[in-house]
Amino acid sequence: MESTIKDIKRETGLALSTISKYLNGGNVRPENRKKIEEAVKKLDYHPNEMARGLITRKTRTIGFVIYDISGTFGGLLTHFVGDLMRQSGYGMIICDSNNDKDIEAQNIKFLVEKKVDGILVIPVSSDEDFLDCARRADIPIVTLDRSIPGAHLDCVTIDNAAAAQTAVEYLIERGHEKIAAIYSEEYTGKQRRDGYRNAMKKAGLGISGSYEYHEKIHSVSLGYTGTKKLLALPKKERPTAIFMSNYEVALGVVMAINEQGISCPGDISLISFDALTLNLVMKPMMTVMVQPMEEIASEAVRILMARLQSDGQMAIQRVLLSAELREGDSVRDLRSRR
Amino acid sequence: MESTIKDIKRETGLALSTISKYLNGGNVRPENRKKIEEAVKKLDYHPNEMARGLITRKTRTIGFVIYDISGTFGGLLTHFVGDLMRQSGYGMIICDSNNDKDIEAQNIKFLVEKKVDGILVIPVSSDEDFLDCARRADIPIVTLDRSIPGAHLDCVTIDNAAAAQTAVEYLIERGHEKIAAIYSEEYTGKQRRDGYRNAMKKAGLGISGSYEYHEKIHSVSLGYTGTKKLLALPKKERPTAIFMSNYEVALGVVMAINEQGISCPGDISLISFDALTLNLVMKPMMTVMVQPMEEIASEAVRILMARLQSDGQMAIQRVLLSAELREGDSVRDLRSRR
């Protein structure tokens, strides 16, 4: 069955410690190096991670806690993070919090008991209490996509407010004044709302309460319901453009305007977040703020890896990435009307 | 730091073996039971999985290899499976194959080296060679959603051909004769195509080559491109209904007909697979064959758990579930025309 380091010892005649040393990157005499390599190949030897972990207190496994994996954004991020982890030889245990704080706390506890070396988390919670048990166990944590205000934690996020502001300013530059916003009350949703408000204020445009629609969570139905509300406004007040804070919301919006036979960008302009595959065939092609998903993943993994290697005295890292605008055909230039 | 079983020994004065025995469900004297439980609580003791695993050769971790996690179907299935696993105290290492056979094979190898206790896989490959290394290591494997023809493996699938046939017969019953099909060349896609063909043949309807459109993989663009091709047919030949083999494909189809200003079900009827959230707001609401996702997940987990407990002599289990039709508003009844 499974060959062990003792088999390598028998095969090469060397001491266990010598073999172990070489296998972990130490120096041995060239002749011995060759012997060991041959034996490893011949016996198809792979170190037993459990025995190794028992001593080193490392599992070579990290935990990934995600607010919701069944959504497109989460799925894609999981994909990237998982890939990078595997490339580094780390296993990734995934825990879906289902947008629920209690489940999230359980997930952390579970991972701590599993003795993962580190945890990557896209949090649901906005306070850090749920991380206590990981803290006590001295397990490094990196949050991504969302950060926890005031927490002393590594994090990788994008500048949501700035991105939203850019998006709304893009509308304003094209002559829009009656601009509505649909967003969630989650971390990213609220930040993007702030960007929307900043842009409006800066341009001297008022924000009518009836132009903001929000629900707890980003969802298709948020976009759908919100749009119906907005379209139900008296014709004069009807927004000429809608800014929405997430891809799934955008789907809902498109469904709603299709249903009502309203054309985009003819009757209404749209601008959203995240260029996911659907955008490719969506008509009109949505103008979006594109988040650098791959970079978010790779930065988070990089930081976690660095912290795993570090001897505990690495400074907190907060990486702030930015989204960029990708033009589609969903925004009408109102200036050309004149 | 971390307390060990030796601390429990010190606290209770009992032998290691007695404590271990109790902790693993053995019988001890009531007095000792109490002592141990108190000590465990007091010291917040959790067994070290690595030490335990070193002896039992179990990691209490399973691998989940999925063809593509960034898709909606995969994401949702992962969600269910992950949940069940966590409830059973198992960690789940997730590996995304990115629809690539080579990556899939690497994933299996990776999991074998990680010494997972079992593997759940939604395969990309249609032959079982990539599983060889898991076989050699004697790691139980259960496939779900897709099975590998001829393989001697536990699997949980739905009867795709029957489901597709039901769907197409539903169209035929309502007077449709010119029925097109859009499907992928993947396992599920081809099975569903067969169901389509069966239904057509059974009804004595011919299958024109121009009524079938297929690409390698289920995707939004498959639906989109396929629909455009179908709509480009001379008016007389144009299908009155389209059967499509997957949810993402359906999105593409809807995009395409929206773009061309064709109405559903007025001008064309649609029937598809999988009732995912988007259906709730999609207009018209799609008539779909609903797969019992949660049941697929729970059956697969149940079988894997049973096999982990079994002493190797359990018979191969092949569970075949069925999809059910959920009516929406996307199919027109042509009989009422007369």
Place this chain on the structure above:
DNA sequence: ATGAAAAGAAGAAACGTTTCGTTTATATTT
């Protein structure tokens, strides 16, 4: 050629459990 310094190899102990063979305590029978 000699000795000191550096590099490499060896051996044993440790990591935290489970398991197995043995001994001791309790329960049952006559």
Place this chain on the structure above:
DNA sequence: AAATATAAACGAAACGTTTCTTCTTTTCAT
């Protein structure tokens, strides 16, 4: 009450590594 059967506790060995200390070999300068 003694003998036997049963149940529980014990102690040591084992799982497959890494790590620490000691011992040996090689290298290099003199």
